[in-house]
Amino acid sequence: MRPAYVRGVGLWTPHHPNPLAWCRGEADPEATKPGASLLEGPLRRRATPLTRMGIEVLQQAAAMGKADLATIPSIWATAHGEHSAAIALLGMMQRGEGKLSPTKFHNSVHNTASGYASISSGNCAPSTTLTGGAELVASTFVEATCMLEAFDRDIVMVLADEPLLAPFDRADASTALAISLLLSPRAEAGFAMLSDVRRDAVAPVKHHALFGSLHVSAGLPLIERIVEGRGGTVALEFEGDGRGAVWCLDLEILERFSPDY
Secondary structure: OOHHHHHHEEEEEOOOOOOOHHHHHHOOOOOOOOOOOOHHHHHHHHHOOOHHHHHHHHHHHHOOOOOOOOOEEEEEEOOOOOOOHHHHHHHHHHOEEEEHHHHHHOOOOOHHHHHHHHHHOOOOOOEEOOOOOHHHHHHHHHHHHHHHHHOOOOOOOEEEEEEEOOOOOOOOOOOOEEEEEEEEEOHHHHOEEEEEEEEOOOOOOOOOOOOOOHHHHHHHHHHHHHHHHHOEEEEEEEOOOOOOOOEEEEEEEEOOOOOOO
């Protein structure tokens, strides 16, 4: 694996609007909706909470690393995608004449957030949207490694999910989460280095009380360790799969994390 150098990170979850607030445990009761200032006009009005979360952390990571949102390639990852819009459409099909909302229809696709971001920023660079289960976070890093090798330029990866609505809801996930990393192929640009994505017999990620089964939250410990300046091997997969090995990577801290919030 070609090393990836972290230039910026982002995090948003209700009451914790950025990575530093989360890691310091500084809850903000007013932070109930992601800012996502990139969105304007009709796009802002139509955007779902999941899309706004993804775009908010995209902007955080890009701002920290001074990346141009109009040109940077991106990777978006979500286990369940815009499932709330899809469930709403299924309900519409069962009522009256079964007519569907065009807005909800275009908000129901898996790459909704990527589309909103590219339209808002005028970005025509390559963009990939991934889905998956337990290996979602690891597969995003594998894709990021491939893009760094192919393009030899900075990329940004965004992972976001929200608790499932009925009839698919689960009791172990109550809060939405979005995280992001701006990665570079060049060492001089980064404050942390990620390398050697692999399966290994390391301690897996434990489910967080707030996020439970949200697969995106398997990437939360990596964000925390980058912010807190703790290197080492970091797991990217939850405990309890019974396979004896999990996806992980090596983290080396190069400089102190010092964002301008």
